[in-house]
Amino acid sequence: MKRVDHVKASREFLADEKHVEFHDKRLWTLRTLRDQAAHGIEEWEELRSLASGIKEHTLTHLAGYLEEFERNATKNGVIVHWAKNAEEHNRIVHEILESRRAKTLVKSKSMLTEECEMREYLEARGITVVESDLGERIQQLDHERPAHVVVPAVHKLASDVSRVFSKTLGTDPANSDVHYLAEAQRDATRPLILNAEAGMTGCNFAVAETGGITVCTNEGNADLSANVPPLHIASIGIEKLIPKLEHLGVFIRMLSRNALGAPITQYTSHFRGPRKGGEMHFVLVDNGRSARLAMDDFWYSLKCIRCGACMNTCPVYRRSSGLSYGGVYSGPIGAIINPTFDLKKYSALPFASTMNGSCTNVCPVKINIHEQIYKWRQIVAEQHELPFIKKEAMKVAGKVLAEPKLYRVAIKAADTAVAKLPRAFIYNPFNAWGKQREVPDAPEQTFRDWYLKNRKEK
Amino acid sequence: MSSRNAILASLRAAQRKPTTLPDVPMFDAGLPPALDKFKGTLAQMGGIWAEMPADTDIDALIRARYPDAKVICSAVPEVAGTRRIEEVRDPHELNDVDVGIVRPRFAVAETGSIWLSETQFQVNALGYLSQHLVALLDPADIVGNLHHAYHRSEFFAADYAVLMSGPSATADIEGVLIHGAQGIRSLTVIPAPRVRAFE
Numbered sequence: 305m306k307r308v309d310h311v312k313a314s315r316e317f318l319a320d321e322k323h324v325e326f327h328d329k330r331l332w333t334l335r336t337l338r339d340q341a342a343h344g345i346e347e348w349e350e351l352r353s354l355a356s357g358i359k360e361h362t363l364t365h366l367a368g369y370l371e372e373f374e375r376n377a378t379k380n381g382v383i384v385h386w387a388k389n390a391e392e393h394n395r396i397v398h399e400i401l402e403s404r405r406a407k408t409l410v411k412s413k414s415m416l417t418e419e420c421e422m423r424e425y426l427e428a429r430g431i432t433v434v435e436s437d438l439g440e441r442i443q444q445l446d447h448e449r450p451a452h453v454v455v456p457a458v459h460k461l462a463s464d465v466s467r468v469f470s471k472t473l474g475t476d477p478a479n480s481d482v483h484y485l486a487e488a489q490r491d492a493t494r495p496l497i498l499n500a501e502a503g504m505t506g507c508n509f510a511v512a513e514t515g516g517i518t519v520c521t522n523e524g525n526a527d528l529s530a531n532v533p534p535l536h537i538a539s540i541g542i543e544k545l546i547p548k549l550e551h552l553g554v555f556i557r558m559l560s561r562n563a564l565g566a567p568i569t570q571y572t573s574h575f576r577g578p579r580k581g582g583e584m585h586f587v588l589v590d591n592g593r594s595a596r597l598a599m600d601d602f603w604y605s606l607k608c609i610r611c612g613a614c615m616n617t618c619p620v621y622r623r624s625s626g627l628s629y630g631g632v633y634s635g636p637i638g639a640i641i642n643p644t645f646d647l648k649k650y651s652a653l654p655f656a657s658t659m660n661g662s663c664t665n666v667c668p669v670k671i672n673i674h675e676q677i678y679k680w681r682q683i684v685a686e687q688h689e690l691p692f693i694k695k696e697a698m699k700v701a702g703k704v705l706a707e708p709k710l711y712r713v714a715i716k717a718a719d720t721a722v723a724k725l726p727r728a729f730i731y732n733p734f735n736a737w738g739k740q741r742e743v744p745d746a747p748e749q750t751f752r753d754w755y756l757k758n759r760k761e762k
Numbered sequence: 763m764s765s766r767n768a769i770l771a772s773l774r775a776a777q778r779k780p781t782t783l784p785d786v787p788m789f790d791a792g793l794p795p796a797l798d799k800f801k802g803t804l805a806q807m808g809g810i811w812a813e814m815p816a817d818t819d820i821d822a823l824i825r826a827r828y829p830d831a832k833v834i835c836s837a838v839p840e841v842a843g844t845r846r847i848e849e850v851r852d853p854h855e856l857n858d859v860d861v862g863i864v865r866p867r868f869a870v871a872e873t874g875s876i877w878l879s880e881t882q883f884q885v886n887a888l889g890y891l892s893q894h895l896v897a898l899l900d901p902a903d904i905v906g907n908l909h910h911a912y913h914r915s916e917f918f919a920a921d922y923a924v925l926m927s928g929p930s931a932t933a934d935i936e937g938v939l940i941h942g943a944q945g946i947r948s949l950t951v952i953p954a955p956r957v958r959a960f961e
Contacts (some may be wrong), residue, residue, distance in 0.1 A: 330937050340886050347789050357784040364780045367773040374766075380921070386766035438943055439934035455934060462936050482938040490944060498854055514918060524890050524930040524945030531886040531922070532853050543767065547783060549917055553784055553909040556925075557872075567803055568873035568908075571945075577921035579886065590769045598776040 308630030310652045317459070317625045327459055328622045334455075337565025345557070354554050356670035359607035362545050363597060369512040369545045370588065376515025376588055380577035385587045390420035393589045397422060397504075398429055400585055404535055406431070406501035410493075412519065412526035413437040414506025415453055415610060416539045416589060418632045420635065434496045436525035438489055445472040451626030451634065454563045505575070507540040508609070509555055510586075511515035512583040513548045516576030517586070520559060520569040537585045538575065543593050543606040555609060558668040563611040563760060596644045601679045605640050605654045606671040609689050614663035614673055620656045629653055635696035636663035641677040641681075651689040654680035712752060719746035765832065784910065793906040796871040800904050803874030807928030808941055810950045820954060824861065824877055824896060831860035831894075837884050838865045838898055840954065841931040853887035862892035862946075865956065866926075869899055875927040876951065879920035885921050890945040891928075898954040 318324055342348045362369055373382045387393035393416075401409060409431055417423065423444070424431045439456035439513040443449065446468045450456030457465065462480040470477035475488045494744040505526045517538055519526040530536040546555065560566045578584035596601045615621045615635030626634035631642040631650055639657060642650035654677045663673040684690060690698075704710050723746050749757075776828035781945070793799070801811045814823055820840050828834070835856065836843030841863045850856060864883060876897050880886055889895060905911055917923055930945035941947055 326936070333937065354784050354786055357781070358786075361781045361783040364778040367770045370770065370773070386764070386769055388765045388768055392765060436944060437934070438932045442934070457934055460935075462938075463934050482935045483940060485935055486932060486940040486943060490942065493944065497821075498857060522931045522933075523943040525943070527886070527924060528890045528944055531890060542773075550786055550909070550912050553907075556912075557908050564933075567806065568875060568925065568927050570807060570926070570928050572875070572925040572927075574917065574920070576921040576923075579880065579921065588769075590772075593860060594772040594776060597778060603776070603778065611763055682927040758847075 305328045307648060308628065308650055308652055310624065310628055310630070310656045313628035313630060314624030314656075317628055318623065323459065323461060323625075324623060326461060327625055330408045330458060331616045331622045333652045334564055334712065335613070335666070338562055338616070339565075341561035341565040345561070351478075351554055351558055352668055352670055355558060355609075355668055356607060358546060358551050358554060359609075359669050360604075361545055363543065363603065363606055366545060366597065369547060370542060372512040373510055373515055373545060374588070376513070378397050378515070380515050382515065382577060382584045382586050385457075385585060386732045387587055387589045387591070390422075390590050393539065393587055393591065394422050394425040396587050397539070398426060398431070399465070400535070400537060401426070401431055401502055402429075404501060404583075406535065408432045408434065408496065408500040409502045409504055410434045410436055410497050410500040410529045410533065411504035411535075412506065412529050413440045413450070413456065414504070414539055415450075415463055415632060416506055416541050416591075417504070418450060419591060420539075420589070422539075434493065434500065436493055436497065436529055437521070437523060438486060441489060441493065442468055445469070449627065449632065452612055452615060453610045453633070453637075457650065459627060497532055500529075501595055502535040502537065503531075503533040504537045504539065505530050507538050507544050508559070509546050509552060510540050510544045511547075511549050511552065512545055516574050517544075518552060519575065520556070520571070521573070522570045524571045529569055530575060531579070534579075534581065535583045535585075536575065536578070537587065539587050539589060541587050541593060543608075544592055559609060559611055562666065562668045592645055599644065602640065602644055602676060604671050605673075605676060606635070607671055608637055608641070609669060610637075611668055613666040613668065617662045617666050619658060619660070629656065636673045636677065637671075640673060640680060643680050647683070647687070648689065651684045654684060655679075655694070656689055712750075714723075714754075715750055719750065782894040788907075788913075790906050790910065793871070796904040796906055797901045799871035799906075800869055803872065804928065804951060807874045807938075808931055808949070809874060810948060811922045812950050812952050814952060814954065820898065820952065821945055823952065824863070827896075828861050828894060833859045834861045834863065835888060835892065836863040837882065837888060838863050840865075840898060843949045847884045847888060850888075852883050853885055853891065855864040856887050856891040858883060859888070861894045861896060862888040863896045863898070864888065865898045865954075866903070868903045868905055868911070868914065869951075870906075870908060870911045870925065871904050873925065873927055875911075875925035877911065877914070877916070877923065877925055879916065880922040881920065883922075889924065889926065891907070892946055893942075894948045894950070895926075895929075895946045897949065897951045898956075899951050900956045901953050902955065 445455040469475040491542040491635040621635040639653040834843040837847040932943035
């Protein structure tokens with residue numbers, strides 16, 4: 305296990321201005337579209353409260369709802385499996401494929417199978433795994449993790465995709481036309497879908513009342529993966545449960561609006577039982593979720609519906625990209641979920657935040673993301689996982705902030721310094737705040753000076 | 763202990779304080795006229811609304827829209843097509859379909875979605891392997907919003923059901939919108955009242 309160095313990894317991303325600029329702008333566009341869509345729904349805030357309330361209720365009754373889901377799914381002819389961890393999940397999937405002599409598995413995007421590192425596991429056992437989502441396929445062919453939960457290749461420019469496809473799909477390396485690249489992937493993937501013996505999807509919502517699952521895609525690739533091959537396997541995180549079908553109304557209204565600003569995904573697909581002559585398996589996966597449910601400060605993160613809005617709005621994510629988080633989940637949600645898997649490895653992630661709270665404000669299920677980030681920082685500090693410089697700097701800051709007089713002197717000195725000091729001093733290698741960003745001009749007077757002059761009764 | 767029981771036991775051991783399940787309202791006061799709203803959101807999602815000219819029939823309209831189509835696979839009685847879906851045994855046989863014809867059970871104004879299950883498709887892959895899809899929709903079948911959609915009883919009888927809202931789309935490369943990412947390249951909805959006598 306190597307500790308993820310988020311700062312170092314972001315520096316690599318920041319080195320290329322073209323990428324940073326596009327990435328920042330594209331994600332901010334998604335955030336803006338999200339706002340427009342949300343503001344178009346009068347009851348938006350009420351929907352957030354309902355979504356949060358439904359998820360909270362389900363999580364506090366999760367064992368019962370899982371039993372109900374299993375009972376109904378079994379009644380519908382689905383074979384239900386349970387996996388305590390990633391290893392067991394992968395083994396179950398492999399056994400199903402092996403017993404059906406399946407050599408090729410075509411699948412839609414699933415963060416859970418990323419979490420389980422299923423592709424690597426199956427490929428080592430001679431199974432060809434084909435990601436059918438365009439962004440996910442780009443990442444698979446480039447041997448990279450998805451950089452975003454909704455738009456996996458958002459950190460790449462068309463020229464990067466052209467480079468990947470020319471090496472793997474045989475496209476013209478000089479052609480970076482987006483339509484050409486997308487069409488090449490469509491043409492290359494279609495025969496793989498037709499030849500696959502098995503299809504796999506993830507799951508956005510699992511409904512206890514019907515025993516069915518709901519999968520949301522824009523490409524219809526989950527529907528192709530599940531409706532063409534005779535065998536459909538779905539990997540389901542146990543936190544995906546909701547009690548009733550009618551609750552989908554709340555979540556589906558919010559998911560794509562919050563993710564991309566669209567009223568719904570192009571395809572919202574409901575799988576309840578196998579096709580005539582077909583076979584369907586559900587694998588219910590824990591992999592750390594029941595342990596997280598027992599964590600008083602962090603169980604709330606299990607409400608997450610993976611819309612990605614917290615990533616789009618986060619200034620740190622937009623300027624460092626998903627890969628710099630070094631884990632399956634990135635952005636603010638990654639900063640609070642990854643440490644539940646491995647605190648030592650991901651101890652830097654809670655510090656990849658400005659604590660502006662925007663993530664919490666856009667979260668459709670009201671997860672207190674920035675408060676959890678703060679909690680993780682406390683835990684990291686208590687367990688002595690803070691790097692030396694941060695620790696020493698915090699000690700000094702603690703002293704200064706505790707003493708009003710000392711604070712005033714420090715602020716005055718800092719403002720004078722920003723105004724008077726030569727650039728080379730401010731942007732010296734020891735000042736992390738002067739890296740890859742411009743320090744704003746110091747105000748002409750401090751708030752305290754202004755207050756004393758204008759407001760305080762003399 | 764089986765993994766199933768181990769997982770259930772650890773969830774119960776977590777002992778979170780139970781909270782109540784909120785009631786979900788229908789949020790249907792003052793909804794806009796369903797047909798107008800549907801046309802607008804369908805267009806937003808990249809779907810095409812095609813009114814039928816008075817002097818033509820559905821067959822002619824489809825022929826006019828897809829002059830190069832060799833295989834038209836129909837799952838509706840109103841259109842003969844070149845292939846009947848009833849004759850298709852295996853989804854793989856649908857890979858050469860240029861245009862598929864279906865009739866959704868209902869539609870949703872809020873999201874521009876049409877609802878299709880295995881009852882309407884007969885072979886589900888018709889909605890995905892075809893290059894283009896044409897849907898005959900009775901304007902009387904449009905519900906106002908997703909809350910109404912998720913109160914429909916058809917969901918409880920369908921092994922597979924989709925809310926389809928336009929063609930297969932992606933913006934995964936530089937945010938450029940592409941129609942026909944994996945599945946259908948276009949979705950056309952034609953208003954056509956259903957024959958109700960036999961239902």
